[in-house]
Amino acid sequence: MKKIEAIVKPFKLDEVREALSEVGVTGLTVTEVKGFGRQKGHTELYRGAEYVVDFLPKVKIEVVVSENQIESAIEAIIKAARTGKIGDGKIFVTAVEHVVRIRTGETNESAI
Helix, strand or coil: EEEEEECHHHHHHHHHHHHHHHCCCCCCEEEEECCCCCCCCCEECCCCCCECCCCEEEEEEEECCHHHHHHHHHHHHHHHCCCCCCEEEEEEEECCCEEECCCCCCCCHHCC
Protein backbone atom coordinates (compact mmCIF):
# COMPACT_ATOMS: atom_id res chain seq x y z
CA MET A 1 0.00 0.00 0.00
CA LYS A 2 1.11 3.53 -0.72
CA LYS A 3 0.03 6.94 0.52
CA ILE A 4 -0.15 9.61 -2.15
CA GLU A 5 -0.05 13.24 -1.00
CA ALA A 6 -0.76 15.82 -3.68
CA ILE A 7 -0.40 19.55 -3.12
CA VAL A 8 -2.49 21.33 -5.78
CA LYS A 9 -4.16 24.65 -6.52
CA PRO A 10 -7.50 24.95 -4.69
CA PHE A 11 -9.61 25.46 -7.81
CA LYS A 12 -8.38 22.09 -9.14
CA LEU A 13 -9.76 20.09 -6.20
CA ASP A 14 -13.03 19.00 -7.83
CA GLU A 15 -11.29 17.94 -11.04
CA VAL A 16 -8.74 15.88 -9.10
CA ARG A 17 -11.45 14.27 -6.96
CA GLU A 18 -13.44 13.29 -10.06
CA ALA A 19 -10.32 11.95 -11.81
CA LEU A 20 -9.42 9.80 -8.81
CA SER A 21 -12.97 8.51 -8.58
CA GLU A 22 -12.84 7.47 -12.25
CA VAL A 23 -9.74 5.31 -11.62
CA GLY A 24 -11.32 3.59 -8.61
CA VAL A 25 -9.98 5.54 -5.63
CA THR A 26 -12.81 5.41 -3.11
CA GLY A 27 -11.73 7.70 -0.29
CA LEU A 28 -9.57 10.75 0.24
CA THR A 29 -8.72 13.39 2.79
CA VAL A 30 -8.45 17.08 1.91
CA THR A 31 -6.69 19.75 3.95
CA GLU A 32 -6.43 23.46 3.19
CA VAL A 33 -2.76 24.40 3.48
CA LYS A 34 -0.48 27.31 2.67
CA GLY A 35 3.00 27.19 1.23
CA PHE A 36 5.35 28.18 -1.53
CA GLY A 37 7.87 26.60 -3.83
CA ARG A 38 9.76 28.17 -6.67
CA GLN A 39 7.15 30.88 -7.13
CA LYS A 40 7.99 32.32 -3.67
CA GLY A 41 4.71 34.16 -3.23
CA HIS A 42 3.64 37.37 -4.93
CA THR A 43 2.84 41.02 -4.23
CA GLU A 44 -0.68 42.40 -3.92
CA LEU A 45 -2.15 45.87 -3.65
CA TYR A 46 -4.59 46.50 -0.79
CA ARG A 47 -6.01 49.97 -0.08
CA GLY A 48 -3.15 51.61 -1.89
CA ALA A 49 -0.44 49.71 -0.02
CA GLU A 50 1.64 46.99 -1.62
CA TYR A 51 2.43 43.93 0.44
CA VAL A 52 4.03 40.54 -0.13
CA VAL A 53 2.03 37.33 0.17
CA ASP A 54 4.66 34.74 1.13
CA PHE A 55 2.44 31.72 1.57
CA LEU A 56 -0.04 30.84 -1.14
CA PRO A 57 -3.25 28.88 -0.53
CA LYS A 58 -3.05 25.25 -1.64
CA VAL A 59 -4.98 22.04 -1.04
CA LYS A 60 -3.38 18.82 0.17
CA ILE A 61 -5.10 15.65 -0.99
CA GLU A 62 -4.19 12.39 0.73
CA VAL A 63 -5.17 8.95 -0.55
CA VAL A 64 -4.04 5.45 0.35
CA VAL A 65 -4.09 3.01 -2.56
CA SER A 66 -3.09 -0.57 -3.24
CA GLU A 67 0.06 -1.31 -5.23
CA ASN A 68 -1.87 -1.87 -8.48
CA GLN A 69 -3.56 1.57 -8.30
CA ILE A 70 -0.46 3.72 -7.76
CA GLU A 71 0.38 4.64 -11.35
CA SER A 72 -3.21 5.24 -12.44
CA ALA A 73 -3.87 7.45 -9.41
CA ILE A 74 -0.72 9.52 -10.00
CA GLU A 75 -1.53 9.94 -13.69
CA ALA A 76 -5.10 10.99 -12.84
CA ILE A 77 -3.85 13.64 -10.40
CA ILE A 78 -1.32 15.00 -12.88
CA LYS A 79 -3.84 15.16 -15.72
CA ALA A 80 -6.48 16.88 -13.58
CA ALA A 81 -4.22 19.31 -11.67
CA ARG A 82 -1.90 20.50 -14.44
CA THR A 83 -2.38 24.05 -15.71
CA GLY A 84 1.08 24.37 -17.23
CA LYS A 85 1.88 27.36 -15.05
CA ILE A 86 4.21 27.68 -12.09
CA GLY A 87 2.69 26.52 -8.80
CA ASP A 88 0.78 23.50 -10.12
CA GLY A 89 2.00 21.51 -7.11
CA LYS A 90 3.78 18.33 -6.15
CA ILE A 91 2.98 14.66 -5.53
CA PHE A 92 4.66 12.65 -2.78
CA VAL A 93 4.39 8.86 -2.51
CA THR A 94 5.27 7.01 0.70
CA ALA A 95 4.90 3.45 1.93
CA VAL A 96 2.08 2.55 4.32
CA GLU A 97 2.90 -0.31 6.64
CA HIS A 98 -0.42 -0.91 8.36
CA VAL A 99 -4.03 0.27 8.07
CA VAL A 100 -6.91 -0.45 10.45
CA ARG A 101 -10.55 0.45 9.87
CA ILE A 102 -11.74 1.56 13.29
CA ARG A 103 -15.41 0.62 12.85
CA THR A 104 -14.88 -3.02 11.79
CA GLY A 105 -11.30 -3.83 12.76
CA GLU A 106 -10.43 -4.75 9.17
CA THR A 107 -6.74 -4.38 8.39
CA ASN A 108 -4.50 -3.49 5.47
CA GLU A 109 -5.93 -4.01 1.94
CA SER A 110 -9.46 -4.73 3.18
CA ALA A 111 -9.41 -1.55 5.28
CA ILE A 112 -8.79 0.73 2.30
